[in-house]
Amino acid sequence: MIKINEKIREKLVLALDVEDINEAKKLVEDLSPYIGTFKVGLQLFCGYGLEIVNFIKEKNADFFLDVKLHDIPNTVEKASFNVIKNGANFFNVHATGGIEMMKAARKGAMEACVKYGKKEPIILAVTVLTSISDEVLKEELSNTKTSADFVVQLAKNAKTAGLTGVVASAKELPLIKKELGDDFIVLTPGIRPAWSATNDQKRIATPTSALNDGADYIVLGRAVTAAENRIEAIEKIYQEIEEGI
Ligand code: C5P
Numbered sequence: 001m002i003k004i005n006e007k008i009r010e011k012l013v014l015a016l017d018v019e020d021i022n023e024a025k026k027l028v029e030d031l032s033p034y035i036g037t038f039k040v041g042l043q044l045f046c047g048y049g050l051e052i053v054n055f056i057k058e059k060n061a062d063f064f065l066d067v068k069l070h071d072i073p074n075t076v077e078k079a080s081f082n083v084i085k086n087g088a089n090f091f092n093v094h095a096t097g098g099i100e101m102m103k104a105a106r107k108g109a110m111e112a113c114v115k116y117g118k119k120e121p122i123i124l125a126v127t128v129l130t131s132i133s134d135e136v137l138k139e140e141l142s143n144t145k146t147s148a149d150f151v152v153q154l155a156k157n158a159k160t161a162g163l164t165g166v167v168a169s170a171k172e173l174p175l176i177k178k179e180l181g182d183d184f185i186v187l188t189p190g191i192r193p194a195w196s197a198t199n200d201q202k203r204i205a206t207p208t209s210a211l212n213d214g215a216d217y218i219v220l221g222r223a224v225t226a227a228e229n230r231i232e233a234i235e236k237i238y239q240e241i242e243e244g245i
Contacts (some may be wrong), residue, residue, distance in 0.1 A: 001033065002235050005242060006072050011211065012237075013064060013187065015221040017041055021048045025055055027225065034234045037090065039219060041066040050086060064187075070094035073104035075214040080105040084112035084121060092167060095125035096156035098150050102161030125158035126185055127151040128165045130203055148172060152179050159184055170205030170213065177214040183233055189219035193237055196223040207237055208244030 001167050014035045016024045021044070028038055040063050044052050044086065056063045063086040071074050076093060083091045092120045102125060109121050128151050137143045143150060155166045166184025168176055173186055190206045199222055210218050220237065227233035 002238055004033060005238070008238060009239050011215070011217055013037045013039050013217050013219045014224060015039045015041060015066075015189070015219050016044055016052070017221055017225065018044070019047070019184055021052055024048075024052055024192045027230070028056055028059055028061055029232065031224070031234060032059060032187060034231075034238070035220075036062060037217065038063045039066050040064070042068070053087060063088065063090065065091040068094055069091055069105060071101070072098075073101045075145075076101050077108035079105035080108035080123075081112040084109050084211060085116060088119060088121075090122040090124075091112075092126055093123040093160050093163075095166070096128050099157050099161045102158055102163055122164045122185065124167050124185065125154065125161075125163050127154040127158075127172070130169050130190065130235075142162050148175060152176065155180050155184070165180045165216065169203040170210045170215070171203045173205075173210065173213045173215055182214065185216045186214065187217040187219065188215040189221070191218045191220055192223055195236070196227070196233075206244075207241050211241060211245050 014031055016027055016038055018024050024044055038056055038061055040052055045067065047221050065083055069079055070093065076128050077095065093102055105123055109123060110204055113120060128147055134147050151168060151172050152175060158166055159180055166176060167187050168230050173188055176186055188203045188210045190204045191207055191210055192198055192201065193206055198204060207218055224230050224233045
């Protein structure tokens, strides 16, 4: 096993996008030495609920509950309380739910932190999903701004609401850092080392370029999970980052 650089490890998020819980558990067991945070998305959470969350907690690993809450403020407040109560310290909401809803997420989460003695959570806002094209934004959703302007507007709203940062593609990353400041956290998916398959992702970046553009967290998915040898893939990514940053 290679020597792990802790500064790199804490920026790496692995998306547990698998159908089978045993496969997810194996990923956590095998890759914990390399990965700072495991991302539990809707597929796994809707399939297995707290079973996967409790497993990750037992292994003393950190996880990001990618639940993308979007509802009326009261519901989001209560849901956020329960997210923290159930052991997640890192989760997200949709910025399009509005400032009041995002404030409610923070309020519910902070109440649970105080009640259960937990440290302040990381709450991110999803701005515009990468699956939404400029055309859909304009024609279906009647939005007159360009997607870049809309993303920055939503990121500003998230900051106003007191959230920690946003989820954004590598394309928007430099603009968000410029407009919102370095301490506003950006988590970037769509990460592909030069040697891995692009799959269905459009706005991709290499791990090194995303980190050099200021990403606080990068999401690794199929570049690792679909590799024939996952340990070899993650070690290759480490080496690539060490050489490039
Ligand atoms: O396998 P891949 O690297 O494409 O996985 C990327 C992960 O990041 C997936 O879990 C996907 O749902 C998530 N994601 C994304 N684009 C966004 C938000 C989240 O790809 N805008």
